[in-house]
Amino acid sequence: MPWLDRQGRFSALRALAFALVLVPALILAYEAWTGQLGSKPWTRAVHDTGTWAIRLLLVTLAVSPLRRILDWGKLLGIRRMLGLSVLAYAAGHLTLYCIDLAFDWGLIVSEIVKRFYLTIGFTALLGLTALGVTSTDGMIRRMGAKNWQRLHNLVYLIAGLGLLHFALQSKIDVTQPALLNGLFALLLLYRGLNRLKIATTTPVLIAAALLTGLATALCETAWYALTSGVSAWDVFQANADVVVYQDLGFLRPGHWVALVGLAVAAVHAWRAPVAKPRRARRSDGVPAQTGA
Incomplete structure (x- = not known):
């Protein structure tokens, strides 16, 4: 079952x-x-x-x-x-x-x-x-x-x-494909970090989220510019509308990809084990607690 x-x-x-x-x-x-x-x-x-x-x-x-x-x-x-x-x-x-x-x-x-x-x-x-x-x-x-x-x-x-x-x-509206491609790129980046033996610390995960979000915005811009003839700058500027109008309805795929990556980084930081204090040994071999 x-x-x-x-x-x-x-x-x-x-x-x-x-x-x-x-x-x-x-x-x-x-x-x-x-x-x-x-x-x-x-x-x-x-x-x-x-x-x-x-x-x-x-x-x-x-x-x-x-x-x-x-x-x-x-x-x-x-x-x-x-x-x-x-x-x-x-x-x-x-x-x-x-x-x-x-x-x-x-x-x-x-x-x-x-x-x-x-x-x-x-x-x-x-x-x-x-x-x-x-x-x-x-x-x-x-x-x-x-x-x-x-x-x-x-x-x-x-x-x-x-x-x-x-x-x-x-065809015309590629909002969902852009979002899913951005999330796929984020997953590939996580895989690359693992292959390169780069530790997935919270700062690394934050950087990966922001980088992939920017790449998603640029790819969406390029797609519309190449397929519809719309000004690439106008399309890219649309990513700032959420700040201008302060309306979540203006969130673009790049924003969502970055937010997903940042959420992963936040959960990673929350679940990260707390480092235990190191124990030093005295000359007679008996463990001694370090710190104040």
């Missing part, structure tokens, strides 16, 4: 995670049942399931760095469940797309081949399927730990493809 740990005991964390990953699907089902999906319900359902697949993929990728930064080992217990939920929403995304096209397989295949963003999205789904099929303990033993790890390291490439697919199909 998804709410039990490996020892068969009830896990509140696993139960909560399982309940939360079901919420988007239940909301979508309720809105469909009550006719709240608008004039194109299948299209809306396709978009919603795809968006949640990307969101949950980022949550899954956040498990390992947050486990290290927050010193919360139990988080690893929900990583597989989250990964499989990503695959479920992505598969639902494709299934609903096929329903929207009335299972016209010729049209479906031609659309995937002709439209670049669909080709990218379908490639990402194939990658997620490979990761889902090989996620069991039995597959880890058959493949060997090193081969299994090499395959599952492709999740970062798959996430990049999924985010590109999301951005390209969003």
Whole structure:
């Protein structure tokens, strides 16, 4: 059962995670049942399931760095469940797309081949399927730990493809893609710090949050400037509107990315263990307490 740990005991964390990953699907089902999906319900359902697949993929990728930064080992217990939920929403995304096209397989295949963003999205789904099929303990033993790890390291490439697919199909408004790409960049930066053996102290985490927030704002600016011809300076200045108008409604993706990173830094500082006083030894070998 998804709410039990490996020892068969009830896990509140696993139960909560399982309940939360079901919420988007239940909301979508309720809105469909009550006719709240608008004039194109299948299209809306396709978009919603795809968006949640990307969101949950980022949550899954956040498990390992947050486990290290927050010193919360139990988080690893929900990583597989989250990964499989990503695959479920992505598969639902494709299934609903096929329903929207009335299972016209010729049209479906031609659309995937002709439209670049669909080709990218379908490639990402194939990658997620490979990761889902090989996620069991039995597959880890058959493949060997090193081969299994090499395959599952492709999740970062798959996430990049999924985010590109999301951005390209969003066309005009890329607020959500910019936000999710910024959070992905923050996770990659955390991974880089770990690879480079740089201690994730509170000042380092604050610097990472501010740097990634700025990078997100610059990338959003560049996207609009290149795709819409809008003045890059005007787009970048929009990030200052929250200060000018003092309204949280003017928060841009760069702000949210920085705030998430700062929240991680704050929790890290709160959970950091208090350093214990060092004990010196007297010449006779008996420990002596240092300090006043």
